[in-house]
Every structure is written in C-alpha cells, then in structure tokens.
Amino acid sequence: MRTRWAILLGLCMSLWCSAPGQANTGDISGVIEAFLEEQFPRAKSHFWVVNGTQWQTKDELVVDVNTVVVIWREQAPVENRYLLLIVDGKLAASQSIPLGAKTDCEPELA
Numbered sequence: 001m002r003t004r005w006a007i008l009l010g011l012c013m014s015l016w017c018s019a020p021g022q023a024n025t026g027d028i029s030g031v032i033e034a035f036l037e038e039q040f041p042r043a044k045s046h047f048w049v050v051n052g053t054q055w056q057t058k059d060e061l062v063v064d065v066n067t068v069v070v071i072w073r074e075q076a077p078v079e080n081r082y083l084l085l086i087v088d089g090k091l092a093a094s095q096s097i098p099l100g101a102k103t104d105c106e107p108e109l110a
Helices: 002-023 028-039
Strands: 045-055 060-070 078-087 090-096
Touching: 028 045, 028 060, 028 078, 028 090
Parallel strands: none
Antiparallel strands: 045 060, 060 078, 078 090
16 A cells, blocks of 8 residues: 555656656647637637648748637538748748648748
C-alpha cells in the first residue's frame, strides 16, 4: 500500500512539474481551437483538418485549415477554409479562402 502511494505521488509530481513546460510550446491545435471559438462563439460543435503547413521563418508558421461548424442542430454544417499565420505560438492573422483554392505559402524572396 505504501509503495502505491509513493508511485502515485511521484506520478502527480512529475505531471505537475512538466505542465508549465508543455504550455509554453505554442501548441498549434490550441491556437486553431481558440481561433474557431472566437470566430464562431455560438457554434454547437466543430471540427477542423489541417491541409498543410509552411514555415516562413523559425518563428512564423502558415497553417492551411478546413473547418466544419454546426451553429444550430437543425442546420447543415458549414464548411470554411482559412490560412492562419501563427507567430511565436500566437495567432497573428487569418484569411478566409475558397474551399478549392490552391495555396502557395512560400516565403518571399528579398
């Protein structure tokens, strides 16, 4: 019994100590979720699929994402597509684009 408590305490301490480090990594899925919650505050449900990503610099990432949002249960889901610019783990800009559009997110040449 004493060994179980020691293992449980050790597990809890390791999870507690590792949580701050994980939160600072700039989680892309968290940025996308926050964007959708802000964009569709009254949505009943949603899901998203990343079509592609492109690093612009070491701090900048462009994410091509499709979203499907249900506003009301009686309505059909609404599909959208966005390009999201994530800088230092935070959403810097977003742009709605047509669903079938071809994207070219290559860095600009100076």
